[in-house]
Amino acid sequence: MRSRLLGMMRKEFIQMRRDRITVAMMLFMPMIMLSIMGWAINTDVKHMPTAVFDQSRTPESRDLLHAFTNSQYFNLDYYVDSYEEVTRLIDSGHAKVGIIFPPDYARLLKQQRATQVQVIVDASDPLVATSAVNTANAIGQVGSLRIASEMLQRSAGRVPPSTPLDVRVRAWYNPDMLSAIFIIPGLLGAILMQTTITIIAMVVVRERERGTLEALIVSPLRRWELMIGKIAPNVLMAYAQMTIALIFGVWLFDIPVRGSLPLLYFLSLFFIMGTLGLGILLSTLAKTQHQAMQMSYFIFIPSIYLSGVLFPIEGMPPLARTFAYMIPLTYYLQILRGIILKGIGMSYLWTQFLVLTAIGIILISASILRFRKKLG
Amino acid sequence: MPDLDRDAYAIVTKGLTKRFGKILAVDHVDLTIKKGEVYGFLGPNGAGKSTTIRMLCGLLDPTEGTGYVLGHDITKEPERIKEKIGYMSQRFSLYEDLTVRENLDFYASIYSVPNGIKQTRIEQMIQMADLTGREGQLAAHLSGGWKQRLALGCSIVHKPQLLFLDEPTAGVDPVSRRNFWDLIYRLSEEGITIVATTHYMDEAEHCDSLGFIYQGRLTAQGSREEIKANALKGGVLEIDCEPMREATQVVEQLSGVAEAVRYGNTMHVVIEEGGPSPAEVETRLTGEGIKVNRAELVTPSIEDIFVSFVGLADRRSLRAQLKRMREGGV
Numbered sequence: 001m002r003s004r005l006l007g008m009m010r011k012e013f014i015q016m017r018r019d020r021i022t023v024a025m026m027l028f029m030p031m032i033m034l035s036i037m038g039w040a041i042n043t044d045v046k047h048m049p050t051a052v053f054d055q056s057r058t059p060e061s062r063d064l065l066h067a068f069t070n071s072q073y074f075n076l077d078y079y080v081d082s083y084e085e086v087t088r089l090i091d092s093g094h095a096k097v098g099i100i101f102p103p104d105y106a107r108l109l110k111q112q113r114a115t116q117v118q119v120i121v122d123a124s125d126p127l128v129a130t131s132a133v134n135t136a137n138a139i140g141q142v143g144s145l146r147i148a149s150e151m152l153q154r155s156a157g158r159v160p161p162s163t164p165l166d167v168r169v170r171a172w173y174n175p176d177m178l179s180a181i182f183i184i185p186g187l188l189g190a191i192l193m194q195t196t197i198t199i200i201a202m203v204v205v206r207e208r209e210r211g212t213l214e215a216l217i218v219s220p221l222r223r224w225e226l227m228i229g230k231i232a233p234n235v236l237m238a239y240a241q242m243t244i245a246l247i248f249g250v251w252l253f254d255i256p257v258r259g260s261l262p263l264l265y266f267l268s269l270f271f272i273m274g275t276l277g278l279g280i281l282l283s284t285l286a287k288t289q290h291q292a293m294q295m296s297y298f299i300f301i302p303s304i305y306l307s308g309v310l311f312p313i314e315g316m317p318p319l320a321r322t323f324a325y326m327i328p329l330t331y332y333l334q335i336l337r338g339i340i341l342k343g344i345g346m347s348y349l350w351t352q353f354l355v356l357t358a359i360g361i362i363l364i365s366a367s368i369l370r371f372r373k374k375l376g
Numbered sequence: 377m378p379d380l381d382r383d384a385y386a387i388v389t390k391g392l393t394k395r396f397g398k399i400l401a402v403d404h405v406d407l408t409i410k411k412g413e414v415y416g417f418l419g420p421n422g423a424g425k426s427t428t429i430r431m432l433c434g435l436l437d438p439t440e441g442t443g444y445v446l447g448h449d450i451t452k453e454p455e456r457i458k459e460k461i462g463y464m465s466q467r468f469s470l471y472e473d474l475t476v477r478e479n480l481d482f483y484a485s486i487y488s489v490p491n492g493i494k495q496t497r498i499e500q501m502i503q504m505a506d507l508t509g510r511e512g513q514l515a516a517h518l519s520g521g522w523k524q525r526l527a528l529g530c531s532i533v534h535k536p537q538l539l540f541l542d543e544p545t546a547g548v549d550p551v552s553r554r555n556f557w558d559l560i561y562r563l564s565e566e567g568i569t570i571v572a573t574t575h576y577m578d579e580a581e582h583c584d585s586l587g588f589i590y591q592g593r594l595t596a597q598g599s600r601e602e603i604k605a606n607a608l609k610g611g612v613l614e615i616d617c618e619p620m621r622e623a624t625q626v627v628e629q630l631s632g633v634a635e636a637v638r639y640g641n642t643m644h645v646v647i648e649e650g651g652p653s654p655a656e657v658e659t660r661l662t663g664e665g666i667k668v669n670r671a672e673l674v675t676p677s678i679e680d681i682f683v684s685f686v687g688l689a690d691r692r693s694l695r696a697q698l699k700r701m702r703e704g705g706v
Contacts, residue, residue: 003485004488007485007486014474015473018473210471211468212470214465215469216486217435218433218435218463
């Protein structure tokens with residue numbers, strides 16, 4: 001019956017509106033979370049501990065090292081005598097950057113031939129890595145230009161190699177250089193998941209705690225009307241939250257939205273339905289709002305780590321990857337990053353769409369069934 | 377079950393039973409509740425009152441037995457039943473963050489009250505509950521009596537044929553309790569059948585018919601007059617004497633005395649049919665050196681009657697339980 005469902009939805013909206021703190025939390029959380037992340041990411045990481053393995057030990061190599069020091073990004077804390085020591089320092093975390101000069105560095109430059117300097121960056125911390133890599137590259141290019149012009153002056157006609165100094169930057173542990181652009185869409189998915197699960201679980205448990213659920217069950221209100229009545233307003237709330245996060249991400253971090261927004265909103269629906277179903281399922285297990293809250297964290301934490309919000313799943317051990325593919329957030333992140341960053345369309349996202357739909361149907365049916373049992 | 381029964385009665389159950397694991401919460405209860413009457417379902421907490429009501433409302437499935445509510449099988453047609461009944465639980469089931477009007481509006485819509493008459497109905501409820509002027513107040517800000525009347529309004533906004541009240545007066549002050557029962561009479565006059573559970577024995581006076589439930593079993597059922605007339609044929613003797621403790625011990629030894637309990641400053645002696653007369657009891661007490669100021673037959677209280685239906689072994693604990701609840705309540 002339409003009036004029952006509408007009545008239920010109207011009631012949920014009024015209650016939501018009256019619960020100002022929760023609404024404020026839901027809407028401000030994406031802003032706060034994104035700002036914190038953004039603030040951390042945007043801070044230039046200076047004075048990174050650096051290990052130097054200078055096999056050349058010449059004025060030329062010291063020249064380039066000066067450029068590194070002057071940039072203020074690198075503190076040349078360790079001068080070592082082997083490649084292994086560089087590795088050890090980076091592995092142990094004592095150094096974040098390693099600079100390695102070949103033995104023939106000065107000789108090759110003097111012979112007006114190209115040479116290579118290797119810069120190793122511990123990229124497991126993307127924040128460190130971004131600044132280190134960019135700076136090292138810049139230093140390399142500036143150095144290269146300077147050397148090239150010197151060579152030109154000296155060569156009198158002979159054409160020197162176009163880039164005599166090649167600073168090769170290698171990012172270890174995180175070769176894809178994941179950063180804000182990678183993390184923000186992930187964060188959006190994570191925030192959406194956490195709030196939808198928690199809020200709906202709390203809202204349903206509150207009805208049970210206060211005894212109003214009993215009144216709903218005795219009424220002619222059907223179980224599905226009750227469910228949809230609870231879910232629909234929360235879907236809208238989730239959309240509001242998502243929109244705020246997107247606007248914020250674009251405004252603050254220049255996240256490029258390359259794909260179709262309508263497609264993103266459409267596909268998001270299936271993810272949200274799943275998380276709301278999960279929230280209702282939790283509400284049938286939890287006796288108090290407090291328990292519901294804790295349970296939602298119990299789901300949230302592994303989801304964050306396994307779904308690839310922070311680390312790409314490709315880098316995970318096989319067992320973790322198996323778990324990752326059991327988590328709805330994993331698929332949603334692929335949709336988010338795919339549409340926002342890569343601009344891909346539906347044709348690439350069928351798998352994710354079907355998986356999310358299946359998970360959503362399973363979770364919502366399970367929650368309806370479980371709901372019936374609980375009161376029957 | 378013959379069709380005839382189903383039409384004449386609002387509720388008929390046969391062997392209605394509910395087990396929770398090993399616990400027998402409701403033990404083969406046969407209820408017969410006539411249409412239009414106010415039926416009081418009496419028993420201490422945990423006796424099985426609420427569980428029975430919940431089965432009748434379709435909140436719980438019975439483990440065994442059958443039940444018909446307004447002619448519908450409780451296990452087969454719970455949805456038909458739900459449309460025709462109202463239910464008010466002791467927790468009042470109000471949304472504290474909704475206003476008076478919003479609560480009524482919500483319940484009206486989930487009971488599919490047609491839009492055309494919804495507003496009139498809501499106004500009626502506000503008037504009935506004496507909430508005029510408070511329509512915009514949040515339910516959370518109402519005091520106990522008002523909450524209770526609003527909850528009643530919410531449970532009858534769809535004009536049910538049958539109204540279940542589960543401990544409707546628990547935790548409400550005596551004045552509000554009386555006002556509430558006045559409202560119930562008015563509903564009853566409109567033809568609504570009312571089934572109310574209560575552990576306040578004195579509220580039995582408000583009911584046309586009574587059912588006593590103890591430890592899941594229906595120990596007695598019938599119209600109030602019937603029960604009063606048939607129960608306690610031997611009568612209840614009120615004795616004012618000193619010292620009370622010794623007197624109680626003496627009286628309890630007498631054959632034909634079911635129990636002797638302190639009742640305020642006096643002692644109530646429940647005498648079985650063919651038991652000793654008041655004079656005999658008095659003589660015996662005086663013989664033991666006890667000073668008897670007064671000994672006379674009194675009308676048995678509902679509590680005395682209730683207790684008399686319970687096996688001798690359980691009477692003392694039941695008395696204690698009822699006393700606790702009497703004092704625990706308002």
